[in-house]
Structures are given as structure tokens and as C-alpha cells.
Amino acid sequence: MTNLKTNILTTLKENKIHMIPRWKFILYSLTGIFGMLFLITLTVFVGSLVIFTLSRYGFLDMSFFEFITTMRNIATLPLVLILCTVVLLGLVEYGARRYAFAKKQPIMITLLVVSILVLGTSFLIGESRIHERVHRFAEEKRIPFMTRAYDRPFERPKSRDGLDIVRGVVVGTTSTSTLLRVFNGELLPVTATGTKIVPELGEDVVLFGNFSNGTFMYEKIRKAHRPPFMNGMQNGERPREINF
Amino acid sequence: MTVDGEIQNDEAIVLRVIKGDGDAFGLLIDRYEEKLARYIRRFIQNNDDVEDILQVIFIKSYTHLQSFDTTRSFNSWIYRIAHNESVNYLKRKGNEKISFTDFFDTFFPHPFAEEESDSHAILHERKDQLEMFLNKLSPKYREVLVLYYYEDLSYQEISDVLQIPIATVGVRIKRAREALAKVLPQAMNQEVDK
Numbered sequence: 356m357t358n359l360k361t362n363i364l365t366t367l368k369e370n371k372i373h374m375i376p377r378w379k380f381i382l383y384s385l386t387g388i389f390g391m392l393f394l395i396t397l398t399v400f401v402g403s404l405v406i407f408t409l410s411r412y413g414f415l416d417m418s419f420f421e422f423i424t425t426m427r428n429i430a431t432l433p434l435v436l437i438l439c440t441v442v443l444l445g446l447v448e449y450g451a452r453r454y455a456f457a458k459k460q461p462i463m464i465t466l467l468v469v470s471i472l473v474l475g476t477s478f479l480i481g482e483s484r485i486h487e488r489v490h491r492f493a494e495e496k497r498i499p500f501m502t503r504a505y506d507r508p509f510e511r512p513k514s515r516d517g518l519d520i521v522r523g524v525v526v527g528t529t530s531t532s533t534l535l536r537v538f539n540g541e542l543l544p545v546t547a548t549g550t551k552i553v554p555e556l557g558e559d560v561v562l563f564g565n566f567s568n569g570t571f572m573y574e575k576i577r578k579a580h581r582p583p584f585m586n587g588m589q590n591g592e593r594p595r596e597i598n599f
Numbered sequence: 600m601t602v603d604g605e606i607q608n609d610e611a612i613v614l615r616v617i618k619g620d621g622d623a624f625g626l627l628i629d630r631y632e633e634k635l636a637r638y639i640r641r642f643i644q645n646n647d648d649v650e651d652i653l654q655v656i657f658i659k660s661y662t663h664l665q666s667f668d669t670t671r672s673f674n675s676w677i678y679r680i681a682h683n684e685s686v687n688y689l690k691r692k693g694n695e696k697i698s699f700t701d702f703f704d705t706f707f708p709h710p711f712a713e714e715e716s717d718s719h720a721i722l723h724e725r726k727d728q729l730e731m732f733l734n735k736l737s738p739k740y741r742e743v744l745v746l747y748y749y750e751d752l753s754y755q756e757i758s759d760v761l762q763i764p765i766a767t768v769g770v771r772i773k774r775a776r777e778a779l780a781k782v783l784p785q786a787m788n789q790e791v792d793k
Contacts, residue, residue, distance in 0.1 A: 360628045367621045377665040458762040
């Protein structure tokens with residue numbers, strides 16, 4: 356018998372070392388699994404909030420070149436949320452690679468799978484009405500952090516020349532202006548400049564232009580192709596001509 | 600040791616140890632002490648350190664025995680512990696330049712590399728040739744060659760030990776052979792060209 360074997364068996368007989376009980380390993384595994392599920396849920400929520408914000412502000416209705424133009428006004432984008440999503444996605448990937456089934460796959464594969472699953476789910480949730488309901492619930496129950504995540508002022512400081520973008524449903528018209536209701540319920544007067552296209556009552560539109568004295572002067576207009584948001588026409592409200 | 604005239608496999612012995620037969624753990628030490636010592640010596644030359652690491656490996660394998668899935672290979676499992684302890688030891692000693700991984704190897708997928716069924720004669724011949732030049736290889740390639748030619752692990756088992764894709768195992772063995780071919784041109788050229 357070698358020294359090593361003698362030492363180890365003596366240590367075992369003297370009860371100086373003990374087997375870690377199986378239930379502890381099960382507990383560690385369960386903690387890891389639930390931790391991952393929580394992380395994935397949080398990532399999907401934050402990611403879907405980004406999609407929701409971009410959708411309700413009209414970014415997802417833009418063509419690539421319009422997006423680049425509007426990107427110059429970078430303060431409009433929910434940058435903190437986008438950054439949080441990227442960080443959380445990184446944590447999900449890191450967590451996923453701690454499992455043996457993922458370790459034996461190339462990193463590129465797990466990165467693609469995790470990104471597609473998480474971002475795909477985020478997109479589906481962001482385009483649904485879930486966030487509008489969550490926002491309404493947060494407002495009714497006055498949950499401060501959550502309402503701040505949803506309420507974003509439209510008119511934001513510009514960093515460079517570029518067009519602002521707003522999306523809303525037309526709820527009123529006059530001979531010179533149109534009244535738009537945006538997704539958080541705000542009413543915004545808009546006026547056409549450089550275009551003769553005027554949206555019709557009840558239309559869900561995306562406008563590109565600039566703010567001036569509380570009115571949005573739009574140069575371009577397009578119809579929104581995203582799902583209509585709930586605040587567009589409230590509780591049986593009918594489009595009407597109003598003076599304001 | 601046999602039970603009713605039959606030699607028990609490692610997984611059956613593990614079950615006996617879990618049920619409380621501490622002496623049965625001695626069987627596993629008998630079976631793996633020399634193999635693991637030989638494996639560790641490929642990276643760590645100091646005999647005292649090798650003994651210390653071996654002790655840590657067996658103690659760790661005992662304390663974590665209840666986490667071992669007996670439907671899997673104990674051989675791969677204990678080699679995995681040996682690999683981790685060797686890497687940890689080298690890191691503690693400050694050998695930061697020694698790398699067992701390659702980011703690009705594990706980042707991108709490789710086409711599946713089929714495992715060759717080397718005949719006994721070729722295997723024996725290669726072992727002798729490898730022995731002379733193994734230390735000239737980087738640890739990343741040295742390790743897969745040692746596990747494949749000296750420890751007789753399959754690609755799947757090496758994948759389990761190193762926690763890398765099977766295709767990466769094949770690629771590393773192929774690259775290791777190519778690296779050796781530069782040192783052993785006559786002996787290895789025939790096989791590399793295949």
C-alpha cells in the first residue's frame with residue numbers, strides 16, 4: 356500500500372473528511388437553475404421594454420436610412436435600457452456556459468442561440484400589449500421606479516442636427532393643426548411643414564420633424580405598421596374636430 | 600478486488616463507497632494513482648507537488664462523490680478533477696503564460712474530426728516518438744496527445760475531461776501531430792498526409 360493510499364484511508368477512517376451530501380448538490384443545482392431563470396426573465400423584460408419603447412416612439416417603423424438620420428438625435432433612444440439589455444445578455448451567456456452541455460458547444464453557437472431566444476422573446480413581448488398593461492398597473496399602484504421606466508418626455512435635448520420622431524393616433528383636427536395622442540396619453544399638436552400630407556382622424560402615424568414652442572412641426576409622415584397601442588382611442592372615444 | 604469472482608467496474612465501486620464502504624475507495628486509489636501521477640507529471644515536474652496534487656484530487660473526488668452520476672464514466676470524471684487541479688496549481692505558481700485553451704478553438708465550430716482507429720503497432724510506435732518531443736509542445740496540444748495516446752481516452756472522453764467540443768478535440772490532435780511533424784518529419788509525415 357502506497358503512502359498516499361494509507362494517508363487517505365486513515366483520514367477517512369478517522370472521519371476527518373466527509374462526503375458532501377447529495378441534497379446539497381441538488382440544492383446548488385436548483386439555486387443555479389432558478390437564478391438563471393430569474394436572469395433570463397429579467398433580460399427578456401428589459402429587452403422587451405426597449406422594443407416597446409422603440410416601437411411606440413416609431414423607431415421600428417423607419418427605414419434604415421431614416422433610422423441613421425434620427426440616430427443623430429441620440430438622446431431620444433433609451434440608451435440606458437439598451438446597455439442594461441446587453442449587459443444582462445452577457446450575464447445570461449456566461450451563466451449558460453457554466454453548464455456542461457453548453458461548454459461542449461462552440462461559444463459562437465451558444466451566443467447565437469441565447470441571443471436569438473432572448474431577443475426573439477423580447478421582441479414578441481415588446482410588440483404585444485403586455486407593457487401597456489404593466490405601465491397602466493404601475494401608474495394605478497404608483498410604483499415609482501416602474502413608471503419612470505415608461506414615462507419619457509418627448510421633447511429631449513438634441514445632440515446634433517437631426518429629426519425628432521413621434522408616433523401617435525390622430526384624435527382631433529383643425530384647419531391648420533392636428534392633435535395627436537401618443538402612447539402615454541399625452542396630447543400633442545402637430546403641424547405639417549414641407550409636406551402637404553395631413554393624417555386623417557383615427558390614423559396611427561409616425562411623424563419626423565422638430566419641436567417648436569410645444570408644437571411638433573413634421574416634415575415627413577408615414578403610417579405606423581406596429582400593433583395599435585391602447586391609448587390611441589380611449590373608451591369608445593370617437594375622432595372629432597376640436598379647437599385648441 | 601472482485602465480488603463473487605467478478606471484477607467490479609469503477610462505477611460499481613463508487614456506489615459501494617457512497618453506501619458506506621470506505622475501504623472500497625482504496626480500490627479506486629489503486630486503479631488511478633499511477634495513471635493520474637503520470638498524467639500530472641506531463642505538466643508538473645516536482646515529485647512532492649505531484650504527490651500533493653494527487654492527494655487533493657482523491658480527497659476532492661471522495662468529498663464530491665455524491666455528485667457523480669454513476670451512469671457516466673468515472674474515468675472521465677476523475678481526469679476532469681485532475682485537469683482542474685493541475686491548472687489551479689499552475690496558476691497559483693504564477694505560470695500565467697501557460698495556456699490550456701485557445702479562444703478561437705472554442706469560439707468557432709469545427710467540422711467534425713473523425714477519431715482514427717490506430718492499430719496497436721502504430722500506437723506503440725507513436726508513443727515512443729511522442730515521448731521524446733512532448734515537452735516541446737504547448738500544454739494545450741500536449742494535454743490532448745497525453746490523454747489520447749497515453750491515457751487511452753476516446754475523443755468523447757477527452758471532450759468530457761476538458762469540457763470542449765468533440766470537434767475541437769479532433770482539431771487539436773491534428774494540429775498537435777502537425778506541430779510534432781516539424782520535429783519528427785520522417786516519422787509523422789505519412790500519418791499527417793492522411
